[in-house]
Amino acid sequence: MRLDHLDALEAESVHIFREAAAEFERPVLLFSGGKDSILMLHLAMKAFWPAKVPFGLLHVDTGHNFPEVLAYRDRTVAEHGLRLEVARVQDYIDDGRLRERPDGTRNPLQTVPLLDAINSHRFDAVFGGGRRDEEKARAKERVFSLRDEFGQWDPRRQRPELWSLYNGRHRAGEHVRVFPLSNWTELDVWQYIDREGIALPEIYFAHQREVFQRGGMWLTAGEWGGPKDGETVQARSVRYRTVGDMSCTGAVDSTAVSLTEVIAEIAASTLTERGATRADDKLSEAAMEDRKREGYF
Incomplete structure (x- = not known):
C-alpha cells in the first residue's frame, strides 16, 4: 500500500506531535482560529485519539482580530473541552507595558505577551503553524526550533534533522518551537481540509x-x-x-x-x-x- 502525498504529510505531522508530547513536559499549541492552527488541532486530535489532546491551547489576542475567527475559536474550544489561555495585547497597552504603533497594527506587539505567557506557564514546547512555503525566514526553520532564554531565534543555532530525528534538548529557561506543518504548502492545507471535511x-x-x-x-x-x-x-x-x-x-x-x-x-x-x-x-x-x-x- 502506497501513501499519497496528503497521507505522507499527515503521518509526518502526527509523528512530530507524538515525539514532542513524549519529549517535553509542558507543551502548548498556538491556536488563533486560523486555518493552519485549525489543521494543527485536527492533526493533534488524530495523533492522540481516543485520548484527549494532552496539552492546552494559547492565543495571543491583538484586540484587532476578526470577529468570525474569534467566534470559531471559542466554539471549537467548547466543543472539544479544550483548555485555552489567552494573552491579550490590550492588557499590556492599558497598563503601559506596550504602546500603540503609529500605523495602528498590533502584530509586532504580540511578541512580549507571547513570551510572558510562555515564561509564566513554563511552556517548554510551543506548537506553531508556520510552513516553509510562506516566507523566506520561515523556510530557514527546523521542525524543532530552539529559542534562547530570551525567546530569541538564532538561525545559526539550528540543529540538523536527519532521518526525522528531532533534538529537543534545551537548557533551563530555553524552549523549543515545534512546526508540524513545516513541509505542507498552502495547497496541501486546502486539499487536506477538503478531504477531511474540516469546518472553517x-x-x-x-x-x-x-x-x-x-x-x-x-x-x-x-x-x-x-x-x-x-x-x-x-x-x-x-x-x-x-x-x-x-x-x-x-x-x-x-x-x-x-x-x-x-x-x-x-x-x-x-x-x-x-x-x-x-x-x-x-x-x-x-x-x-x-x-x-x-x-x-
Whole structure:
C-alpha cells in the first residue's frame, strides 16, 4: 500500500506531535482560529485519539482580530473541552507595558505577551503553524526550533534533522518551537481540509465585505485606524487567504464559495498567501526574520 502525498504529510505531522508530547513536559499549541492552527488541532486530535489532546491551547489576542475567527475559536474550544489561555495585547497597552504603533497594527506587539505567557506557564514546547512555503525566514526553520532564554531565534543555532530525528534538548529557561506543518504548502492545507471535511470560519470563503484599499491590499475598516482620509470604503466580493490582525491582513477579490473553488484559485496563484495579503511582511526584505529574532511566532 502506497501513501499519497496528503497521507505522507499527515503521518509526518502526527509523528512530530507524538515525539514532542513524549519529549517535553509542558507543551502548548498556538491556536488563533486560523486555518493552519485549525489543521494543527485536527492533526493533534488524530495523533492522540481516543485520548484527549494532552496539552492546552494559547492565543495571543491583538484586540484587532476578526470577529468570525474569534467566534470559531471559542466554539471549537467548547466543543472539544479544550483548555485555552489567552494573552491579550490590550492588557499590556492599558497598563503601559506596550504602546500603540503609529500605523495602528498590533502584530509586532504580540511578541512580549507571547513570551510572558510562555515564561509564566513554563511552556517548554510551543506548537506553531508556520510552513516553509510562506516566507523566506520561515523556510530557514527546523521542525524543532530552539529559542534562547530570551525567546530569541538564532538561525545559526539550528540543529540538523536527519532521518526525522528531532533534538529537543534545551537548557533551563530555553524552549523549543515545534512546526508540524513545516513541509505542507498552502495547497496541501486546502486539499487536506477538503478531504477531511474540516469546518472553517466563513471568512475564508467569498462574501460581501466593506473594505478599502491601502498598499495594494483590501483592508477591513475598524477601530484600529482605517480608513484614513482619501481611502474610500466599498463593498466587494472578497475572501481571506490568511487571517491575523485586521490592520495588516488583506483580503483578495474572489468568487470562491466552496472548497473546490478555493483550491482552484490557490492552484492558479503565483503569490504566497503572506506575500499577497500581509502588510507587516512588506515592511522590509527581512521583516519576518527580524521579528523572529526578537521572539515572534
